[in-house]
Amino acid sequence: xxxxxxxxxxxxxxxxxxxxxxxxxxxxxxxxxxxxxxxxxxxxxxxxxxxxxxxxxxxxxxxxxxxxxxxxxxxxxxxxxxxxxxxxxxxxxxxxxxxxxxxxxxxxxxxxxxxxxxxxxxxxxxxxxxxxxxxxxxxxxxxxxxxxxxxxxxxxxxxxxxxxxxxxxxxxxxxxxx
Numbered sequence: 504x505x506x507x508x509x510x511x512x513x514x515x516x517x518x519x520x521x522x523x524x525x526x527x528x529x530x531x532x533x534x535x536x537x538x539x540x541x542x543x544x545x546x547x548x549x550x551x552x553x554x555x556x557x558x559x560x561x562x563x564x565x566x567x568x569x570x571x572x573x574x575x576x577x578x579x580x581x582x583x584x585x586x587x588x589x590x591x592x593x594x595x596x597x598x599x600x601x602x603x604x605x606x607x608x609x610x611x612x613x614x615x616x617x618x619x620x621x622x623x624x625x626x627x628x629x630x631x632x633x634x635x636x637x638x639x640x641x642x643x644x645x646x647x648x649x650x651x652x653x654x655x656x657x658x659x660x661x662x663x664x665x666x667x668x669x670x671x672x673x674x675x676x677x678x679x680x681x
Contacts, residue, residue, distance in 0.1 A: 508571045510591045510603070516564045522553060527603040528610035530589035533572060535614020537579050538669040545572040551614075579669050588661055601643035601654055608635040608661065615668070626671040631664040 513526035529552050536543045536551070549560065549568065560568065571589070578586040588607045591600050617632045624632060638657060646654065 507574050508567065508589070510589050512567055513571055513589060516567045519564055520553070520560055524552060524610075525603065525606050526589055527591075527607040528552075530571065530575065531607040531610025531612075532614040533575050533610075534579070534586075534588070534665055535611040535617075537576055537614075538611075538665065538672055539615050541576065541580055541673065545569055548572060579666070582666065582670065584666065586662060586666055588658065588665070590658065597646045597651060597654060598643045601641065601646045601650075604654070604658060604661065605639050605641055605643060608638045611635060611665065612639065615672075624671075625675055626667070628668050628671050631668055635661065635664065 510526050513529065517524060517526060517529065532552055533548045536548055545568070553560070575586075588604070590603050590607060593600075612632065612635055615632075617636070619633070619636055638661070
């Protein structure tokens with residue numbers, strides 16, 4: 504299932520708000536925060552991404568970001584395998600999509616507070632998080648047209664990996680807080 508909110512919608516919102524971050528990074532951060540604590544609210548995410556002075560976005564921009572928050576939270580909480588990282592469409596260049604995937608993973612790692620050190624992550628989380636860190640380090644300019652299938656596989660790995668991490672973290676007691 505595709506996201507109701509498109510990458511372009513959120514990217515346009517961020518440009519409108521004069522923010523230097525990308526839609527992929529913002530969604531990655533949100534997804535990581537929600538994996539750590541499903542009680543994270545929209546305002547907390549906006550404050551972490553935009554900074555406290557810009558977190559009070561209003562109007563259509565705020566409605567778009569609220570919809571993205573609700574959609575992402577629903578996809579993770581329902582655990583019905585509909586979760587999708589917010590990335591550019593397939594008609595964008597492979598280099599742009601690879602860049603966005605790295606930005607998404609970077610945001611996600613920030614959202615869960617991953618430092619690259621093994622700090623007792625449950626189950627397969629350590630390996631998945633380490634792989635996400637490697638995706639951040641990939642050079643999107645090195646992507647050739649023959650790498651389309653590799654990009655597709657990485658995107659699917661990230662999609663499933665987030666759901667595994669969410670499930671592992673939510674099964675811990677007590678729940679972790681961001």
